[in-house]
Amino acid sequence: xxAIPATLPAAHRGPPPAPAQPGDDxxxxxxxxxxxxxxxxxxxxxxxxxxxxxAGLRIRAHGKAHKCPPLALRQIDAGAQGICCxxxxxxxxxxxxxxxxxxxxxxxxxxxxxxRAARLAGQVRLAVCLDDAAQVAVLAQAARRHGxxxxxxxELDVGQGRCGVADPAAVxxxxxxxxxxxxxxxxxxxxxxxxxxxxxxxPQARRQAVEQACAQVRTIVQALAARGLSCELVxxxxxxxxxxxxxxxxxxxxxxxxxVLMDTDYGANQPDPxxxxxxxxxxxxxxxxxxxxxxxxxxGGLKAFAVDAxxxxxxxxxxxxxxLSDEHTVIVxxxxxxxxxVGERVRLLPSHCxxxxxxHDWLVAVRGERVEHVWPVAARGALF
Amino acid sequence: xxAIPATLPAAHRGPPPAPAQPGDDxxxxxxxxxxxxxxxxxxxxxxxxxxxxxAGLRIRAHGKAHKCPPLALRQIDAGAQGICCxxxxxxxxxxxxxxxxxxxxxxxxxxxxxxRAARLAGQVRLAVCLDDAAQVAVLAQAARRHGxxxxxxxELDVGQGRCGVADPAAVxxxxxxxxxxxxxxxxxxxxxxxxxxxxxxxPQARRQAVEQACAQVRTIVQALAARGLSCELVxxxxxxxxxxxxxxxxxxxxxxxxxVLMDTDYGANQPDPxxxxxxxxxxxxxxxxxxxxxxxxxxGGLKAFAVDAxxxxxxxxxxxxxxLSDEHTVIVxxxxxxxxxVGERVRLLPSHCxxxxxxHDWLVAVRGERVEHVWPVAARGALF
Numbered sequence: 001x002x003a004i005p006a007t008l009p010a011a012h013r014g015p016p017p018a019p020a021q022p023g024d025d026x027x028x029x030x031x032x033x034x035x036x037x038x039x040x041x042x043x044x045x046x047x048x049x050x051x052x053x054x055a056g057l058r059i060r061a062h063g064k065a066h067k068c069p070p071l072a073l074r075q076i077d078a079g080a081q082g083i084c085c086x087x088x089x090x091x092x093x094x095x096x097x098x099x100x101x102x103x104x105x106x107x108x109x110x111x112x113x114x115x116r117a118a119r120l121a122g123q124v125r126l127a128v129c130l131d132d133a134a135q136v137a138v139l140a141q142a143a144r145r146h147g148x149x150x151x152x153x154x155e156l157d158v159g160q161g162r163c164g165v166a167d168p169a170a171v172x173x174x175x176x177x178x179x180x181x182x183x184x185x186x187x188x189x190x191x192x193x194x195x196x197x198x199x200x201x202x203p204q205a206r207r208q209a210v211e212q213a214c215a216q217v218r219t220i221v222q223a224l225a226a227r228g229l230s231c232e233l234v235x236x237x238x239x240x241x242x243x244x245x246x247x248x249x250x251x252x253x254x255x256x257x258x259x260v261l262m263d264t265d266y267g268a269n270q271p272d273p274x275x276x277x278x279x280x281x282x283x284x285x286x287x288x289x290x291x292x293x294x295x296x297x298x299x300g301g302l303k304a305f306a307v308d309a310x311x312x313x314x315x316x317x318x319x320x321x322x323x324l325s326d327e328h329t330v331i332v333x334x335x336x337x338x339x340x341x342v343g344e345r346v347r348l349l350p351s352h353c354x355x356x357x358x359x360h361d362w363l364v365a366v367r368g369e370r371v372e373h374v375w376p377v378a379a380r381g382a383l384f
Numbered sequence: 385x386x387a388i389p390a391t392l393p394a395a396h397r398g399p400p401p402a403p404a405q406p407g408d409d410x411x412x413x414x415x416x417x418x419x420x421x422x423x424x425x426x427x428x429x430x431x432x433x434x435x436x437x438x439a440g441l442r443i444r445a446h447g448k449a450h451k452c453p454p455l456a457l458r459q460i461d462a463g464a465q466g467i468c469c470x471x472x473x474x475x476x477x478x479x480x481x482x483x484x485x486x487x488x489x490x491x492x493x494x495x496x497x498x499x500r501a502a503r504l505a506g507q508v509r510l511a512v513c514l515d516d517a518a519q520v521a522v523l524a525q526a527a528r529r530h531g532x533x534x535x536x537x538x539e540l541d542v543g544q545g546r547c548g549v550a551d552p553a554a555v556x557x558x559x560x561x562x563x564x565x566x567x568x569x570x571x572x573x574x575x576x577x578x579x580x581x582x583x584x585x586x587p588q589a590r591r592q593a594v595e596q597a598c599a600q601v602r603t604i605v606q607a608l609a610a611r612g613l614s615c616e617l618v619x620x621x622x623x624x625x626x627x628x629x630x631x632x633x634x635x636x637x638x639x640x641x642x643x644v645l646m647d648t649d650y651g652a653n654q655p656d657p658x659x660x661x662x663x664x665x666x667x668x669x670x671x672x673x674x675x676x677x678x679x680x681x682x683x684g685g686l687k688a689f690a691v692d693a694x695x696x697x698x699x700x701x702x703x704x705x706x707x708l709s710d711e712h713t714v715i716v717x718x719x720x721x722x723x724x725x726v727g728e729r730v731r732l733l734p735s736h737c738x739x740x741x742x743x744h745d746w747l748v749a750v751r752g753e754r755v756e757h758v759w760p761v762a763a764r765g766a767l768f
């Protein structure tokens with residue numbers, strides 16, 4: 001007899017179980033879980049937003065870093081114009097929580113996604129990017145079908161070597177093609193993000209990379225202006241570089257994302273002396289599940305931490321991370337550590353916040369040792 | 385005025401949107417998505433199960449590899465005794481879909497998880513592992529509170545250098561401590577998995593590693609027998625090594641997981657001439673979102689592929705993967721490739737199936753070019 005019921009449950013499982021409840025002590029939080037230190041997060045938010053606002057630019061916080069709508073709403077409350085994200089599916093989730101101004105900083109390709117973007121443009125102020133003429137008609141048709149207007153930015157390749165157009169004439173041609181589809185489409189400006197600048201360790205190197213990008217962007221803005229095309233938005237910049245976009249006189253908004261959480265990869269940057277200090281607001285909370293003298297094993301591994309930017313750092317004095325496997329992190333003594341017993345908890349700092357948060361369903365927002373909120377990473381897994 | 389509503393939505397978002405519907409053509413599947421080739425998967429299943437059954441052992445398929453209950457039910461239909469998994473949360477999900485015999489091949493630590501395990505033991509045949517005396521009382525108290533019996537295995541360290549006990553006297557002491565808690569706990573046997581053997585490239589090296597493990601296990605089984613303790617289960621083995629556990633005369637069940645999906649890390653093993661051939665049943669389906677001559681960019685990156693075991697392999701002739709960032713995979717020409725246009729689809733083979741599947745909410749099960757099922761990765765993210 002088959003083990004397979006004739007009718008399988010139609011749905012996915014329900015909402016994922018949460019590791020904590022508001023009001024819990026830290027000791028009651030089940031593991032592995034991601035902790036968000038609210039005091040540190042708020043200081044990061046205040047410091048960076050004040051710096052950007054003092055320069056007179058708009059803040060468009062990058063939601064891809066945290067995928068957490070309640071956190072996005074706090075960024076907006078603290079002065080962000082809106083958010084950006086990378087996927088239409090993320091935009092849908094943020095919109096459903098009340099975010100009103102969203103930029104998808106990525107190419108939106110294919111009729112299915114164009115359809116969803118066009119529908120969403122009827123509910124919030126939405127813009128998307130493109131770098132290929134073939135997408136203009138696809139987006140326009142979808143917007144006409146829904147009777148909406150989609151904002152469109154042309155993505156530039158300003159030295160990232162990934163998506164985007166570098167040739168000024170090609171940018172002008174795309175902008176004209178977009179304008180030709182008015183009112184279904186509206187040319188909104190330029191997405192010019194130099195991701196490869198963000199983790200150059202020396203501030204001077206980051207500044208130079210951004211200055212090179214700015215020279216390119218300036219030429220393109222002038223080429224557009226010469227054809228009567230103005231850029232409502234010149235947008236880009238990240239946690240590692242935003243200071244330099246602020247100084248450019250060219251960008252009118254910046255898109256930092258990781259600043260609010262911080263990870264050890266950004267922590268390894270030598271900070272610019274003029275930048276507000278950033279603290280590690282994000283950590284992981286793990287339990288020792290095996291204690292073998294010089295070695296202890298924690299209950300989160302590759303399914304709890306992204307390792308593309310290196311191993312996480314354990315905050316237990318005298319211990320260091322040795323290796324990760326799917327469900328385990330092995331830590332070993334590194335000096336005069338006190339032993340760890342089975343059941344003890346330790347914190348770790350993730351190396352790369354964006355793909356780490358994407359592994360978790362919840363952010364446990366703590367103030368000191370007390371859980372204040374348990375926030376859903378509601379756009380987690382919104383891949384398309 | 386604050387952007388934050390007085391009352392935030394209480395729930396997580398609802399079930400995640402699916403990239404396809406049964407009956408769709410492959411061209412209609414939204415991207416990035418994971419494809420499961422049913423013909424290849426079924427051949428993997430038949431080949432491996434036949435080989436294990438011919439040796440007279442039981443199959444306990446490892447659910448951590450796929451986290452997908454409908455796939456687990458097919459493994460059981462094809463002769464598996466039950467499944468194993470790594471987390472109580474995974475066990476809860478599999479149980480809710482009708483899996484009746486579950487082994488958590490990991491330490492279950494702390495009162496909260498013991499509580500849930502004890503509750504679940506009232507619904508399915510459940511066993512968990514431990515390697516520390518402190519857990520015996522915690523598990524027993526929980527089982528008594530629920531009036532259930534929890535099966536308990538002692539995890540051995542058979543050369544993995546992670547969790548587990550190596551000393552025979554310590555194993556005997558743990559088994560006696562477990563037996564002393566009858567009927568709340570029942571000593572069921574030994575979990576003896578040598579993970580480090582699985583990816584040794586030469587079959588002879590894998591065989592030797594397992595033979596070393598077996599020598600240890602044999603000593604421990606004898607030490608237990610000398611105290612009147614018998615092992616209902618001696619369980620372990622994986623896709624890379626199960627042939628050698630089959631020959632041991634010592635193990636009575638094996639726990640392969642990746643065999644059903646396969647990834648390029650297992651594909652890089654030199655196969656044992658006696659092993660049934662395994663095909664890559666799992667692939668990722670991506671769209672070209674930017675085409676820049678010698679370079680094309682795909683719409684899945686670090687949030688669609690785990691890279692702990694290397695980059696994914698693209699199946700477009702003449703192209704190779706160059707780099708991944710959070711949302712993008714850059715592929716470059718590598719010989720006489722035909723150009724790729726924006727909107728085209730390509731397949732990629734993941735390097736490590738377990739943490740890759742954990743990034744996705746659905747497996748799109750295809751037969752040829754047609755979607756037969758869209759199966760939820762219902763235990764995805766079940767971290768605790």
